[in-house]
Amino acid sequence: MSAFFQRIRLFFGSKQTADAPDAINGAARSQEAGAEKAASMQAQVENLDIPPNDPLLAYLISTASAVEIDKLSMNSPTLERLRQAGVKISVPLVSQGELIGLLNLGNRLSEQEYSTDDRRLLNNLASQAAPALRVAQLAYQQQLQARERERLEQELRVARFIQQNLLPRELPQMPGWNIAAFWQPAREVSGDFYDFITMPDGRLAFLVADVTDKGVPASLVMATTRSLLRSNAEKYISPGKVLETTNNLLYPDIPEKMFVTCLYGVLDPQSGEIVLANAGHNLPYQHTKEGILERRVRGMPLGLMPGMVYNEITIKMNPGDTLLLTSDGLVEAHNAQREMFGFDRVKALVAEYKDGDMVQAILQAFQSFTGPDYVQEDDMTLVTLTFQPVQSGAGNPQPITFEVPSQPGNERQAAARVLAVLEHLHLDITRQKRLETAVAEATMNAMEHGNGYNPDLLVKITVIQEPDKLTIQVADQGSGAPIPTSVDPDLDAKLAGLQSPRGWGLFLIKNMVDELNTYHDPSGSTIELVVNL
Amino acid sequence: MTTSEFEAQVRRQEQIVIIDMQGVINSDAESGLSAAYEQAEAASSQTIVLNFSQVDYINSTGIALIVGLLARARKSHKILAVFGLSDHYREIFNITRLADFMQIYQDEASLLAA
Numbered sequence: 001m002s003a004f005f006q007r008i009r010l011f012f013g014s015k016q017t018a019d020a021p022d023a024i025n026g027a028a029r030s031q032e033a034g035a036e037k038a039a040s041m042q043a044q045v046e047n048l049d050i051p052p053n054d055p056l057l058a059y060l061i062s063t064a065s066a067v068e069i070d071k072l073s074m075n076s077p078t079l080e081r082l083r084q085a086g087v088k089i090s091v092p093l094v095s096q097g098e099l100i101g102l103l104n105l106g107n108r109l110s111e112q113e114y115s116t117d118d119r120r121l122l123n124n125l126a127s128q129a130a131p132a133l134r135v136a137q138l139a140y141q142q143q144l145q146a147r148e149r150e151r152l153e154q155e156l157r158v159a160r161f162i163q164q165n166l167l168p169r170e171l172p173q174m175p176g177w178n179i180a181a182f183w184q185p186a187r188e189v190s191g192d193f194y195d196f197i198t199m200p201d202g203r204l205a206f207l208v209a210d211v212t213d214k215g216v217p218a219s220l221v222m223a224t225t226r227s228l229l230r231s232n233a234e235k236y237i238s239p240g241k242v243l244e245t246t247n248n249l250l251y252p253d254i255p256e257k258m259f260v261t262c263l264y265g266v267l268d269p270q271s272g273e274i275v276l277a278n279a280g281h282n283l284p285y286q287h288t289k290e291g292i293l294e295r296r297v298r299g300m301p302l303g304l305m306p307g308m309v310y311n312e313i314t315i316k317m318n319p320g321d322t323l324l325l326t327s328d329g330l331v332e333a334h335n336a337q338r339e340m341f342g343f344d345r346v347k348a349l350v351a352e353y354k355d356g357d358m359v360q361a362i363l364q365a366f367q368s369f370t371g372p373d374y375v376q377e378d379d380m381t382l383v384t385l386t387f388q389p390v391q392s393g394a395g396n397p398q399p400i401t402f403e404v405p406s407q408p409g410n411e412r413q414a415a416a417r418v419l420a421v422l423e424h425l426h427l428d429i430t431r432q433k434r435l436e437t438a439v440a441e442a443t444m445n446a447m448e449h450g451n452g453y454n455p456d457l458l459v460k461i462t463v464i465q466e467p468d469k470l471t472i473q474v475a476d477q478g479s480g481a482p483i484p485t486s487v488d489p490d491l492d493a494k495l496a497g498l499q500s501p502r503g504w505g506l507f508l509i510k511n512m513v514d515e516l517n518t519y520h521d522p523s524g525s526t527i528e529l530v531v532n533l
Numbered sequence: 534m535t536t537s538e539f540e541a542q543v544r545r546q547e548q549i550v551i552i553d554m555q556g557v558i559n560s561d562a563e564s565g566l567s568a569a570y571e572q573a574e575a576a577s578s579q580t581i582v583l584n585f586s587q588v589d590y591i592n593s594t595g596i597a598l599i600v601g602l603l604a605r606a607r608k609s610h611k612i613l614a615v616f617g618l619s620d621h622y623r624e625i626f627n628i629t630r631l632a633d634f635m636q637i638y639q640d641e642a643s644l645l646a647a
Contacts, residue, residue: 408560412590433621441593491630494600495607501600504593504629511628 041106044085050078050099060092061099066119066126067092089114091126095134103129156188156216163189163219166226172196172204174269175400176319176421178386179206180359184329185379191218192327192379193226197233202402202417204269205233205242208325208383209262209302210281217255218379225250225260225302239264239277240299240310247279247302247310254303261301263325270402270420272317272387277310282331285350286315287322287358292351295323319424322358322386324350329380330362335370345369358384399465403458404443406451406476411443414461418472421463425470425533435472435531438512441505442474442527445483450476450525468533469514475526482520483527538562541569543576547645549614550578555587558595570602579611582644586617596629603634612636616644 050057056076060067067090069082082090086106093101103126108114114122163185171179181194191211198204207229211218228249232242243264250260263281267274276284280301286293299310317323326346333341349362359382367374388398400421404410415436427435443459451457457477464471489507493499510516515530539562540555550573558566573581583599585591591599606613616638618626626632638644 411592430620430624433619437592437621437625444592489629491600491634495604495634497604500597501604502594502597504596508593508596508625508628 038106041085041087041104045082045087045104048078048081048102054078057099060090060102061094061097064092064094066090066114066122068114089119089122091122093126093130093133095130100130100134100137153188159216159219160185160188163193163222166223167193168196172198174204175398175402176388177267177269178384178388180357180382180384180386182359182363182380182382184376184381185214186329186376187215189216189219190214190379191222192329192381193222194325194381194383195226195229197230199233199237199266201413202269203237204267205239205264206267206325206383206385207262207264208281208327208381209260210327210379210381211260212258214379217258221254221258221260221303224253225262229262229264237266238312239266239275240312243277243279243299243302243310244308247300247308248306250303251306259301259303265323267317267385268420270417271423272319272321274315274317274323274385275312276315277312279308279310282326282328285324285347286317287324287350287353288318289320292347294347317385317387319387322350322353322384324358324362325381325383327379327381329376329378330366330382333366333370333374333377333380336373341366341369358386399462401460401462403460404447405455406447406453406457406459407455408447408453410459411440411447414443414459414474415440418461418463422465422470425465431531434512435529438509438529439472439474441509441512442472442529445505445509445527446474446476446478446525449483450478452478470531470533472529472531473526474529476524478524479522483518483525539565541565543569543572545576545578546582546641548578549580549582549644550576551582551584551641553584553587557589558591558598560594562595563598566598566602570605574605574609574611581606581611581613583613583615584617584641585615585619585622586640588617588622591622591625596625596631599631600629603631607634614638614644616640 050060054076055074056072056078059072059074069079069087069090072079082104085104087104088107089105091103091105092099093103103122105114105122167183168181171181179196183190183192183194185192191214192209194206194208196204196206209222209225209229211221211225225246228246229242232245236242236245243262246262254260260279261281262279263276263284264279265274265276276295276297277299278297279299283297284295286295295313295315297311297313300308324346331341331343331346335341345365346362349365350358353361362382402417404414418439419432419436422435439461443461446459447453451459460475462473462475464473483506487507489503490499494501506516509527509529513529514532515528517528517530519526519528538557539559542553544551544553552569552573554566554569556562570581583602603613613634614636615626617640618637623632623637626635626637638647
């Protein structure tokens with residue numbers, strides 16, 4: 001018998017015990033004395049529960065009518081307790097074969113025995129009260145269950161909100177790249193997650209992970225794993241090292257029989273190179289012009305065993321390529337005929353993909369496969385990274401822009417990134433070297449003369465590709481004087497000590513490119529380099 | 534970058550003194566290059582040679598440092614020569630007219646054969 005039923009039974013019983021004698025006698029003093037006795041009796045039978053093996057329970061159910069306690073003879077702890085409390089008559093409230101309450105009455109205030117009429121009255125009362133009480137009990141129980149359900153649902157809604165905030169709020173925006181993601185938990189909260197971390201040098205770390213199981217336990221492990229991966233991503237460039245360190249930190253704390261699969265990569269957006277490491281996750285598929293490539297890299301899931309080492313592979317993304325990362329929820333989904341969506345369907349979709357949003361194309365195919373009555377079986381995550389194709393003919397590639405802080409040394413990083421952007425043009429080494437010097441000098445000029453080497457001020461570099469020429473704009477955020485017109489340095493004067501030995505920057509730039517333009521407005525100055533192709 | 538990526542060693546080779554340079558010649562190289570040049574100057578040789586064969590990168594400030602060395606050499610009536618320049622930096626030496634004031638050799642062997 002549940003605690004709930006017990007609370008109701010005793011309340012009902014004690015209430016009747018106190019009131020019934022009052023109604024019969026109506027004397028003020030006797031009423032007071034009766035009330036005191038009733039209160040005492042109520043206190044003694046408070047929280048009375050009848051154990052299932054107590055013979056009194058079976059007797060009350062079978063009798064289902066008023067029982068004179070003093071006349072009963074059986075070895076029953078409950079019976080003894082009722083006697084000690086002063087109960088003279090107990091009237092069982094039985095509904096559908098279950099004892100749901102007892103009406104306990106002490107002595108009448110008149111000290112007379114209960115009459116046959118009294119007992120008949122009590123039995124009638126019990127026979128009508130029992131089903132009403134039962135209905136009230138069920139209604140109350142449902143109300144409590146509904147409240148509990150509502151509380152749990154509210155907590156899950158909050159948990160889902162918190163978890164969604166652990167996922168990237170915005171997808172990374174990188175020139176030349178299109179990144180898409182889809183995340184759908186099977187329940188309110190999920191063990192799947194994905195993340196993007198932009199590194200200071202412009203590279204992008206990305207990951208898709210799947211915690212065993214789903215729901216709340218998986219979501220808690222997800223939150224921990226995400227924090228560890230993020231923390232290690234800031235410490236290490238190497239995907240293998242990030243997974244190795246995360247595994248060693250996760251292992252002591254993860255619950256038994258739980259683990260996390262994770263595919264982790266670092267993308268260089270300029271060169272299109274991706275370094276991948278894998279902790280037991282689904283292999284990624286690369287859509288290329290030549291067909292589909294399954295990128296094989298493997299390792300133990302996170303949290304299973306300490307001291308694991310994770311191999312890395314480096315893949316090259318060419319313009320037009322798309323890399324797809326998925327979780328189990330996609331491939332292991334079943335349709336009404338219990339067929340699995342499977343890797344082969346995913347591969348076929350990636351192979352057939354032409355252009356547009358690959359994630360949407362896969363989801364449409366998935367919905368057609370599973371049908372309208374599909375109940376999601378597992379959490380599902382899809383992430384794609386698409387290296388936007390180089391336009392040909394009338395169109396030109398979108399301008400590519402990046403920024404570097406104004407710190408000495410960053411001019412060479414800027415030059416290297418420009419060359420990486422233009423790698424597909426296969427410029428000869430002479431042109432590459434000239435461009436390297438021109439971009440580095442223009443960047444150094446912007447950092448030094450425009451931004452005063454203030455690291456909080458950025459130099460913005462824009463690469464514009466056209467069929468017959470390249471234009472590279474290097475803009476500072478300085479509000480100083482316009483860039484002076486380039487004057488050819490006089491080496492004779494410098495050697496004679498009549499001029500500073502410095503002042504070669506703009507002169508070098510001018511000689512490294514086909515055209516040099518400078519612009520100035522209130523937001524800063526721009527050096528524009530033009531190279532004819 | 535706060536640490537210098539430049540190193541220089543001075544050695545005597547027959548009648549000349551060679552400054553072997555490594556790394557990046559930019560503003561961070563100023564003190565190292567100047568110290569090496571003073572050491573070379575003290576070696577009492579008429580000719581001081583800059584070896585660029587291990588130099589990865591020279592920026593406009595680096596060019597200014599070489600102009601400064603050339604001015605010092607001319608003031609003390611010494612000959613400043615160079616070898617080991619890549620095609621790109623040889624072009625820059627031509628553009629800047631440094632090549633008009635400094636003998637440029639392909640490598641150390643051609644320098645010593647001259």
